[in-house]
Amino acid sequence: MAFGTPSPSHKSKKLSQSIAFFVFRLLSFSVVAILLVILGFILVQGISVISWEFLTQMPREGMTEGGILPAIVGTLWLVVGSMLFAFPIGVLSGIYINEYAKDSWLKRFVKLMTNNLAGVPSIVFGLFGMTLFVNQLGFGDSILAGSLTLGLLALPVVIRTTEEALKSIDNSFRVGSLALGATKWQTTSRVVLPMAFPNIITGLILSIGRVSGETAPILFTVAAYFLPKLPNSIFDQVMALPYHLYVISTSGTNIEASRAMAYGTAFVLIVIVLLVNLLANWLRRYYGKKVKMN
Amino acid sequence: MNQLDKELLQIKTKVEEMWTLVDFQLTSGKEALLSSDEELARRVIKSGKKVNAYDIKIDRMCENIFALFNPVAIDLRWVLAILKINSNLERIGDYAESIASMLKEATPPIEPTLLEESRLLKMFEATEAMLRDVRQAFLEENTELARQVIKQDKRLNKIHAKTDKVLMQYFQTNPDNIYQSLKVAGIIRKLERIGDHTTNIAEEIVFYVDAKVVKHKQKKKRNKDKE
Amino acid sequence: MNSVETKDVHLYYGDFHALKGITMAMRKNQVTAFIGPSGCGKSTYLRCFNRMNDLIDGVKIEGDILIDGVDIYKTNIQVDDLRKHVGMVFQKPNPFPKSIFENVAYGLRVNGTKDKQFIEERVERSLQQAALWDEVKDKLKKSAFELSGGQQQRLCIARALAIEPSVLLMDEPASALDPLSTAKIEELIHQLKENYTIVIVTHNMQQAGRVSDHTAFFYLGELVEYAKTKTIFTNPKDQRTQNYITGRFG
Numbered sequence: 001m002a003f004g005t006p007s008p009s010h011k012s013k014k015l016s017q018s019i020a021f022f023v024f025r026l027l028s029f030s031v032v033a034i035l036l037v038i039l040g041f042i043l044v045q046g047i048s049v050i051s052w053e054f055l056t057q058m059p060r061e062g063m064t065e066g067g068i069l070p071a072i073v074g075t076l077w078l079v080v081g082s083m084l085f086a087f088p089i090g091v092l093s094g095i096y097i098n099e100y101a102k103d104s105w106l107k108r109f110v111k112l113m114t115n116n117l118a119g120v121p122s123i124v125f126g127l128f129g130m131t132l133f134v135n136q137l138g139f140g141d142s143i144l145a146g147s148l149t150l151g152l153l154a155l156p157v158v159i160r161t162t163e164e165a166l167k168s169i170d171n172s173f174r175v176g177s178l179a180l181g182a183t184k185w186q187t188t189s190r191v192v193l194p195m196a197f198p199n200i201i202t203g204l205i206l207s208i209g210r211v212s213g214e215t216a217p218i219l220f221t222v223a224a225y226f227l228p229k230l231p232n233s234i235f236d237q238v239m240a241l242p243y244h245l246y247v248i249s250t251s252g253t254n255i256e257a258s259r260a261m262a263y264g265t266a267f268v269l270i271v272i273v274l275l276v277n278l279l280a281n282w283l284r285r286y287y288g289k290k291v292k293m294n
Numbered sequence: 295m296n297q298l299d300k301e302l303l304q305i306k307t308k309v310e311e312m313w314t315l316v317d318f319q320l321t322s323g324k325e326a327l328l329s330s331d332e333e334l335a336r337r338v339i340k341s342g343k344k345v346n347a348y349d350i351k352i353d354r355m356c357e358n359i360f361a362l363f364n365p366v367a368i369d370l371r372w373v374l375a376i377l378k379i380n381s382n383l384e385r386i387g388d389y390a391e392s393i394a395s396m397l398k399e400a401t402p403p404i405e406p407t408l409l410e411e412s413r414l415l416k417m418f419e420a421t422e423a424m425l426r427d428v429r430q431a432f433l434e435e436n437t438e439l440a441r442q443v444i445k446q447d448k449r450l451n452k453i454h455a456k457t458d459k460v461l462m463q464y465f466q467t468n469p470d471n472i473y474q475s476l477k478v479a480g481i482i483r484k485l486e487r488i489g490d491h492t493t494n495i496a497e498e499i500v501f502y503v504d505a506k507v508v509k510h511k512q513k514k515k516r517n518k519d520k521e
Numbered sequence: 522m523n524s525v526e527t528k529d530v531h532l533y534y535g536d537f538h539a540l541k542g543i544t545m546a547m548r549k550n551q552v553t554a555f556i557g558p559s560g561c562g563k564s565t566y567l568r569c570f571n572r573m574n575d576l577i578d579g580v581k582i583e584g585d586i587l588i589d590g591v592d593i594y595k596t597n598i599q600v601d602d603l604r605k606h607v608g609m610v611f612q613k614p615n616p617f618p619k620s621i622f623e624n625v626a627y628g629l630r631v632n633g634t635k636d637k638q639f640i641e642e643r644v645e646r647s648l649q650q651a652a653l654w655d656e657v658k659d660k661l662k663k664s665a666f667e668l669s670g671g672q673q674q675r676l677c678i679a680r681a682l683a684i685e686p687s688v689l690l691m692d693e694p695a696s697a698l699d700p701l702s703t704a705k706i707e708e709l710i711h712q713l714k715e716n717y718t719i720v721i722v723t724h725n726m727q728q729a730g731r732v733s734d735h736t737a738f739f740y741l742g743e744l745v746e747y748a749k750t751k752t753i754f755t756n757p758k759d760q761r762t763q764n765y766i767t768g769r770f771g
Binding site for chain 3: 103170172176178180183186194
Binding site: 296298299364365366367368369370371505 | 727730753754755756757762763766767768
């Protein structure tokens with residue numbers, strides 16, 4: 001057949017392609033649309049509540065008035081505490097698994113368990129934290145217990161992202177370093193980690209976002225129903241944003257009256273998570289430029 | 295068969311075609327010896343131009359092989375050998391051509407006694423045989439045959455060495471036919487040169503097949519033989 | 522004198538017999554080229570000389586490998602010391618994501634050199650040896666990734682030279698480079714052999730011809746033929762070598 005004359009199958013091919021593209025486009029747009037609707041709804045409802053007072057004052061009148069300062073501070077404590085625990089252990093485990101461990105059943109087992117851990121429901125972490133940290137180790141309901149529990153929850157994510165970040169570094173860099181007489185640790189710390197850093201840091205920050213929004217793990221380990229004061233030590237209980245939101249929307253003294261407060265809290269929580277994600281993006285770009293890859 | 299092989303085969307075909315022409319030139323010379331045929335001589339001289347065209351063509355083809363294919367090992371030796379075989383063939387063709395034109399001028403046909411005593415015909419036949427054998431050696435990559443050809447050259451040299459003496463005798467008995475005997479002397483010299491060039495070709499065949507240089511050794515040996 | 526010498530070296534990747542009894546010696550201050558089809562073991566053999574095969578799980582090596590007379594697989598040999606003595610340049614330029622200066626200084630730093638002035642002098646000298654100094658002397662603080670591929674490869678050579686090895690292994694050092702950069706690397710190899718013993722793996726037959734004094738042809742884990750480069754390329758003894766270098770393989 002001469003080149004240039006359309007084949008009989010040409011029309012149907014073109015049609016099926018258009019249909020496929022239309023469906024893909026529709027699906028991906030609808031995901032974005034749903035997200036925008038949720039965010040928009042909360043932002044519109046919550047923005048009117050936001051004020052300097054709301055952010056800096058204690059809750060009053062059975063949490064229907066005043067601010068959410070203790071919950072914000074509590075969440076910050078928990079995030080910092082959990083990351084202090086999860087970062088070093090997670091990053092070092094990731095380094096061990098990817099750089100040091102030989103390919104053995106042990107390594108495979110550890111990786112399998114890490115993946116399983118990531119799939120465990122967060123309420124199970126909460127119960128585990130209560131059993132181990134609160135009761136067995138006697139920390140009581142405290143920032144320490146809550147941070148450790150949240151840390152455990154974040155751990156598989158940190159390990160996985162570290163591992164993936166390291167895996168993405170081309171082996172030629174390691175080999176190049178080793179060939180110059182560098183030890184394995186010198187190679188890891190001076191060549192591999194600096195290169196993997198942007199991706200590791202991104203993973204870490206995303207896990208912060210996850211941790212700051214969790215309710216179940218802190219339910220039995222740290223969160224206070226109502227505690228209008230700031231913590232003095234890591235053995236104090238604190239309020240936390242997600243739990244506070246849960247409380248005032250489901251079991252507050254006057255749910256109807258605190259509806260506006262709930263939207264305000266949700267607004268703050270979402271803004272925190274969004275800011276953390278933006279920070280992650282910015283850091284990745286910043287370090288990505290600094291440690292320019294081939 | 296890869297592209298280089300195809301190119302080399304094309305060159306080989308060209309060499310064979312050229313060889314056929316040169317064979318024809320030499321054989322025609324012999325025929326002219328027995329019957330002066332002006333038409334034949336004309337064709338020999340005409341084919342000389344064709345031989346020259348082949349010579350240039352083959353040179354150019356070899357040049358391309360060097361430039362485009364970076365030949366190594368047997369390929370490299372083969373192309374080098376072809377270059378030399380080519381120029382030797384071209385020289386043989388030149389000699390055959392001039393023999394033909396000399397015979398044309400040597401009418402009437404060479405006097406039988408002169409032909410007999412100078413052993414010109416024998417020399418012609420030996421040269422033809424050598425060229426035929428070396429061609430076969432080339433086609434079959436038969437170095438044994440090529441080495442035999444190198445040895446055959448000695449027979450030619452022997453005839454050539456005696457030519458002066460034979461012709462001197464002939465002068466004395468046939469002083470009226472000096473013209474023809476001068477021609478005969480010239481032809482014998484050219485046939486001897488053809489033998490040398492044929493030997494060169496044989497040596498190139500040994501070089502490219504066995505990667506052994508027989509040139510130098512053979513010349514030494516030949517010099518020793520002469521002493 | 523022989524810089525590298527091996528006796529009956531066998532190497533196994535698990536069950537796979539990758540090197541089958543290789544005995545050969547590489548002369549000091551000469552360039553030895555390894556050629557052969559992919560998977561013939563030439564790179565594996567090269568990596569025995571600085572024990573890079575140690576990094577791969579399940580590799581077993583038998584036989585003796587002597588570098589400047591020392592058996593490098595003896596138990597008292599420190600691998601990092603060996604690798605200071607036997608430098609290596611890889612197929613793909615792999616500069617570290619550091620400045621040009623730090624790339625060259627890296628080998629000195631990881632080997633414990635602290636003297637700033639010494640490091641500066643050595644960096645300059647190595648870059649000069651690698652014929653890169655004039656091109657980079659004004660931008661030593663710039664990232665190595667700003668260099669072209671050919672410059673990066675010469676930087677990797679400078680990096681290897683900075684720790685003053687006696688043997689330089691090159692695993693297809695120009696296969697990722699354009700012809701001009703390749704010519705520069707080859708020119709460099711000619712200069713470097715005055716001070717170093719060079720062993721180069723290459724897939725480029727003409728390159729082996731241009732740069733090396735001796736050539737070894739490997740096939741299916743065996744050393745088929747090892748001779749002067751001139752001999753290999755004009756009159757190889759083994760039919761397999763002939764088939765390979767004339768491109769009539771398989």
